[in-house]
Amino acid sequence: MNECVLDVRNIVKKYKLYNSEKERLKEAFHPFHKSFHKDFYALKGISFKVNKGEKVGIIGSNGAGKSTILKILTGVLNPTEGEVVTEGRIAALLELGAGFNMDYTGLENIRLNGTLMGCSEEEMEIKTQKIVEFADIGDFISQPVKTYSSGMFVRLAFATQIFSDPDILIVDEALSVGDIRFQQKCYRAMDELMENKTVLLVTHDTAAVTRFCQRVIWLNHGELVYDGEVTEGLRRYKEFLINQAIEETNDSEYQSFGETLEQKREEIRLNLPPVPEGISKNGNGKAVITHCALMNDDHELLEFVEPGTWVNVVSRIEFHEHTARPLYGFTLFDRLGNVVVSLNSETIDVQLPPQDGQVEYTFRFRMPDLNHGEYTMSVAVANGFQTDHVQLCWLDDVLTFRVMQREYDLPGFLYLDHGEVSITTLKS
Structure with missing residues (x-):
């Protein structure tokens, strides 16, 4: 007791x-x-x-x-x-x-x-x-x-x-x-x-x-x-x-500045799975992520990820209103909910063009040398700047994947299997 x-x-x-x-x-x-x-x-x-x-x-x-x-x-x-x-x-x-x-x-x-x-x-x-x-x-x-x-x-x-x-x-x-x-x-x-x-x-x-x-x-x-x-x-x-920040911010004030990423005009529709039922959604609802997947460069869905390889976080998004300055990104968590890494379009110096209607965003990055275990990714789209934005749609833990155990089982976020060791003999 x-x-x-x-x-x-x-x-x-x-x-x-x-x-x-x-x-x-x-x-x-x-x-x-x-x-x-x-x-x-x-x-x-x-x-x-x-x-x-x-x-x-x-x-x-x-x-x-x-x-x-x-x-x-x-x-x-x-x-x-x-x-x-x-x-x-x-x-x-x-x-x-x-x-x-x-x-x-x-x-x-x-x-x-x-x-x-x-x-x-x-x-x-x-x-x-x-x-x-x-x-x-x-x-x-x-x-x-x-x-x-x-x-x-x-x-x-x-x-x-x-x-x-x-x-x-x-x-x-x-x-x-x-x-x-x-x-x-x-x-x-x-x-x-x-x-x-x-x-x-x-x-x-x-x-x-x-x-x-x-x-x-x-x-x-x-x-x-x-x-x-x-x-x-x-x-x-x-x-x-997030909801508190939405109430305090008027996202219509955001304007588009500087050079933006050129948007592909050809129609490419990937076979993306819809967002699973029960996934927690936050944001003001002016955009909705309807489909989301973690894929390799051949557009195959990934359940297991090899650290160090290039992967793609792909999302189909419906913008219900004109969005002057979209931000698209994700946060990677370990199984205990610790943040491993966060990335978005602005932090890698990419400015997305003003958007309305339906679009697919693909965020390609090299997976860090993660240790073995289970991981989740929350994916989000916002309007504004990294330091001042309003959340349009945030999906908690919408993507999951695993990293297989390597030769040694060591604690930590990252797994390093390379380096050099040298010895210097000192005179007594």
């Missing part, structure tokens, strides 16, 4: 918003208790449970309520309504600076944190050495924290929290600070040190959620929209972001 270590029960957080400090005072001293404020609900009845050992990602746009719920979980804020029941010790990495005295040195803050967590002197001697080695900030460990860079600060903060041996670790975007080596070091540490512990990870990085979490919770404007399996949750979240 799963052991529940975190039970969030109908949490509501309400703030009073005033137009000015004068109205705040008028409300405080009004003889008839007249209200001069507007209620703002940062959280609207949030409930969920987390079992021991679960790794849960919490996602959502800015203002969704992610940081508010985490501050309530850690006792930094009190809820307006509801309650939180926890089992075990919680360590939190919420905001840079939270819980640290800026005038203390790194070592003094380590000891202060250990005291607050209830660690004995003997425990702190061992933990301090591990924290100093992990943070790897050199002599700055003996300097006041207020002299640290943001990268040094998060190194020390993360090391202090993870080596405090918490039962529940809460991380709120902190790992986005620091260089790539330290970020990887943090994830490895969570894999190793938090194997049987509970972790809540708040991040905008969906790849981090895919890589680390077994469950995702999506908040939007203070409400719980989704709680469940990672792949489905991220698909719904991506669909929401």
